[in-house]
Amino acid sequence: MSSSTPWPPSRRRPDVDRMAGVGVSPGVGAGPAHLLVGEIPEPPADARHDGDAAAETARAVVALERVAADLEARGVQAGGTAEDVLEAQAMMARDPELVEGVSALVGGGMAASRAVYQAFQKYRDMLASAGGYLAERVADLDDIRDRVVALLTGVPMPGVPVDAAVPYVLIARDLAPADTAVLSRDLVAAFVTEEGGPTSHTAILARAMGVPAVVACAGATAITSGTPVLVDGTSGIVRLMPSDEEVAEARDAAAARQAALSAVTGPGRTSDGHPVPLLANVGGPGDLPAALANGAEGVGLYRTEFLFLDRAAPPSAAEQVEAYRAVLAAFPGGRVVVRTLDAGADKPLAFLPPPGHEPNPALGERGLRMFRVHQEVMAAQLGALAVAAAGTEAKLQVMAPMVATRAEAEWFVRACRSAGLPEAGIMIEIPAAALRAADLAGAVDFFSIGTNDLAQYTFAADRQLSGLTELQDPWQPALLDLIHGAAVAASAQGKGCGVCGEAAADPVLACVLVGLGVTSLSMASPALPAVRAALARHSLDQCVLAAVDARGAPSAEIARAAARAHLPGLADLAL
Template identity: 55%
Template sequence: MTAGGRRLAGVGVGRGAVVGPVALVRAPAEVPDDAPAVRDGAPAAADDVEQVVVDAFAAVAADLRARADRASGPLAEVLGATVLIASDPSLLAGARAELGAGAPPVAAVRAAVGRFIDMFTSMGGLMAERVTDLVSVRDRVVARVAGAPLPGVPDLTVPSVVVARDLAPADTAALDLGKVLAIVTELGGPTGHTAIIAGQLGLPCLVQVAGATALEDGTSVVVDARAGELRVDPSDDDVAEVADRARREAAFADDTAPGATSDGHPVDLLANIGTAADAERAAAADDARTVAGSGLFRTEVLFLDATTAPSVAQQTREYTAALAAFGDRKVVVRTLDAGADKPLAFATLPDEENPALGVRGYRIDRVHPQLLADQLEALAAAAAATGTRPWVMAPMVATPAEARALATAARAAGLEQVGVMVEVPAAALRAREILAEVDFVSIGTNDLAQYTMATDRLRGELADLLDPWQPAVLDLVAATARAGTEAGKPVGVCGESAGDPVMALVLVGLGVTSLSMSLGSVPAVRFTLRRHTRSRCVEIAEAALAASSAVDARAAAVTLLDAEAAALLA
């Protein structure tokens, strides 16, 4: 960018750039611990205080549930998990115990939730991400108990850049998307909730931007996700450059041809979805069939805010609607991916010391086998009802034996195309043996990076280690793709890196056959592929693999880009 105001560095999510005024997310009201409980605008009677607290928890849970019902995809998923937190009887029981011991109502709520915050923080890993949701629930309950304004996003009167210390899913669900240009936070990581939701919504996003909340409401800023930069009080040249870039990138959407390299090597470009409503929206927005289907249907969204497991009939209805939306196009259905940061009231083990390494994903079958059995039965019924052939895969598979057991169960249920997620280094290292048991694999680069680099993927300050360009991560992706090529079986990528146009060239060069991403990422990936031959993709992949660092790997790839692609993407 050309010279202008001061710059604040951050970690970019996506690749867009926008100009707009800052809209600061409202901080929680400063409510003292001894503030009285309020009923109908007046202090509550002593014998009514406990009921005010009970009603506050219920109201917060109901509000979050309503927002989850209106949301879709990852936002619905994380909101569903927050609903479970708000309605967890342990929180209310803790608050009641504090009241019984003589604590004022606000202090009681804070103490009860605080114990869970301390516990989740000490557990680290994916559970630490739930702290943002716990704090959000606590602050909303406190506000309702004390009759204070609810924290969150202010009413937006003009298109704005939403700036927050951190953004809970409930805050994101309250956004008027017609007036949100971008999201900027001081905390969070590139694969955390805010980043995932921003990607789903197609919004430029910056996380880990120190000092962002010190900006005043209405301050003009440029948010450049590709550069990882927030420019304060931009110059006229800055603004003109952003506008010019937007005009050039708008041309991406004009190309609706099937995904392929410039010399005709096919690459399936697919959309990530979380619900049947997502599938219907993607299909409706895709009359020209600009995507080849869905490479990741996150079925856990149906489970997350349920207190009991959805019935086979409920699941069948949801899967039938999703499959019908895409018709004869490919739909890859991921079986239940719960545990860790996506707890289930009826399945998650309560005493895991390290949930990220515990009973999650396919491993839930060890303790709750009926969940997988019901899900496979429902998928088979949906396939029969629609006359389609869904692809089904399980997450967190680590061994060929697990792959074999999944394939046996799925085929016995009548499902023909069976695969597994490669998210664990062990699965990548033994991809050849795993592919002998299943029909395809799909690489989840977010978790693969986390487990390869021994780094919590939700810790923003460790974002450099979680970079999908890390050589060790690329080595594992390459090993998996090579195994697929040797076996003559498809290898997809449905992690965050699939939507990076430059990384897409590397993945295709390594032998990846499909890329699944947010719908808004598809045009840029298609454009980039169509500017390069298959042999150039191989050359780019080899250059990236030869690099000694993530920064060098990306730089090596960029130097080999077509000139027009480099101008738009580098």
């Protein structure tokens, strides 16, 4: 069947001079692009040397040693955890068995570059097949190999320039600790990565450095080095070849917006005083300074995966208690919503038997479903949470991810109660749970809507596929309907219903969510001031009208415009 109707043009399809990603560290930065060199080409399998095996071996050894010394020096300069990582890499480059392997291959006539490549391959295979923590080290090994091969073949070394006339905009697929350990504000004007999310290494580093950053920016690595780039770490917009006026304008707007935003402080509320607690999404105690600096009233989503991933043994009770207590202690009198472990086939736990192959991990045995198989892991986590909560003044709320039915919700709540946890809730991220919210609300103490997964499952559109971004748009009226249904069902039974997905971080959508009946908003900390300011400029009635018209719209685009028409205060904030 053929159709003459054109496919709807994608709003976010990047054109040549403008790209959009997710702003994860606010502010505006401009400078020449520096594209981080990606792959070093594999030396050809038939590369031979000219016959002097001893000299060729010596070249390889010198290259390995230079790379080791360089990694070590970067480590010393960086300090902290990065030093441990880089020092371990230096040891790998100096591994005597590796050197022996290279020497044997060169003795057989192979060129040094190829010999290094093959010698690494053996260990690469061993580590990759071990899985878990060791498979993660494969990237470290590849990094060393690429550096050595680059030296031997005379191609530019992967890595970032550590001296530059003017600060540059660093563009990469994603950034590794070795890339970023030596960076500073004087060197980098902004970060743009094609992959990564608000809690990726890049995002965390950028916020710590106070440098603007945009992640998940499709097509970013197509930008050529040297191209002038303007990056807005708040809106996520990346502009190529901006004029001087555009740069000046963006800087002024950022400064004005910053001033307007920081003028509004205190707990979240609408202009007529309707309270909307504004909470932070955190991935560990390391995210607390940003949360507190941005005035978070508590934590609305504490992702606990960092405690469990990439390790050979489960975290001890003491380690878990410490990690939970650190966050609880930061918000005396506030609330801390902890999401229990959300792992699955795409994020396997090294200390558990490997899960069976799942062709579609997003639809597999993950989240609460994984807990049904490994109940001891859940019991240990809930127990540690109960211990951590004792003696702190924060209100601990615990919630389970990937709940579809009332029976699952009841099972989780029972487990929480028997662990001594008074408040147990669920994530609303599966459409079945949203559709039957009235049923589920009776079984739990609260809801928290994960808009990212709820959109993925509602639109049958994989979050990882950048080609389907349009269907992931949280302004889609179908998604707004589900959020409204869940919020109304919770409210009818006197229960709270928060949102902890990316949707809450959009100041315009935040007003609409409040109008839909959502009772608290949780987001990456840098987004808090803009959301607080947008709410403070509008009454609850305005939010409700915006929500009604957004739900009445036939598309995300029209929903956005319809809502804006009811929210005049956004203009003052340049939002």
